[in-house]
Amino acid sequence: MLYDVSMTINNEIQVYKNNPNKKPKFVAVSTFENNQVYETELTLNLHTGTHLDYPLHMVKNGATSDVEELEKLITDVKVFDVSYLTESIDLNTVRKFPIEEGDFILFKTKNSYSETFLDDFTFLGADAAKYLKDKRIKGVGIDGLGIERSQAGHPTHKALLENGIIIIEGLRLKEVKQNTYKMICLPLKIEKVEATPARIILLDK
Numbered sequence: 229m230l231y232d233v234s235m236t237i238n239n240e241i242q243v244y245k246n247n248p249n250k251k252p253k254f255v256a257v258s259t260f261e262n263n264q265v266y267e268t269e270l271t272l273n274l275h276t277g278t279h280l281d282y283p284l285h286m287v288k289n290g291a292t293s294d295v296e297e298l299e300k301l302i303t304d305v306k307v308f309d310v311s312y313l314t315e316s317i318d319l320n321t322v323r324k325f326p327i328e329e330g331d332f333i334l335f336k337t338k339n340s341y342s343e344t345f346l347d348d349f350t351f352l353g354a355d356a357a358k359y360l361k362d363k364r365i366k367g368v369g370i371d372g373l374g375i376e377r378s379q380a381g382h383p384t385h386k387a388l389l390e391n392g393i394i395i396i397e398g399l400r401l402k403e404v405k406q407n408t409y410k411m412i413c414l415p416l417k418i419e420k421v422e423a424t425p426a427r428i429i430l431l432d433k
């Protein structure tokens with residue numbers, strides 16, 4: 229079985245805090261009315277839909293998409309279902325899961341069940357992020373457009389990004405049960421940026 233866990237990019241896509249400036253803009257720059265071919269220009273915030281964050285997003289002069297190693301993104305992943313949580317993914321929750329060094333973890337939360345932006349989206353708490361950092365995981369993904377929310381100083385992003393842990397945001401995991409899958413994550417090949425949109429699929433093992 230193949231699961232496409234990527235958001236669809238269109239005019240209606242949910243964007244962070246419903247900020248209209250973050251909506252993608254599609255413009256038909258060539259049409260059959262004025263030309264022989266049809267072409268669309270797309271203005272896209274790089275944090276639109278399913279995407280990866282790199283250190284530069286939170287750390288001045290931080291590393292960019294150039295650090296990307298595809299071998300780390302085509303990997304086994306452990307999906308943990310925490311869709312019963314209403315606030316953050318906290319330390320007590322992550323402690324209960326079998327997490328080992330080198331794991332790539334995806335959290336399925338209530339966010340996967342909403343196609344509109346949730347002001348109270350579930351996020352990864354700072355203490356849980358620090359625990360995952362200490363476990364030396366390889367990467368972590370979540371189904372919200374942010375991996376944290378309203379945490380002064382962005383401790384979750386920093387605990388992960390400053391330690392080379394990959395962050396994926398904006399996953400769609402409604403159809404995916406808690407289990408281990410093979411992930412194929414292919415970010416767009418854009419140089420020297422702080423985030424890249426990605427198409428991501430999971431395959432049954």
Ligand SMILES: [Zn+2]
Nearest residue numbers: 275281397423
């Ligand atoms: Zn982002």
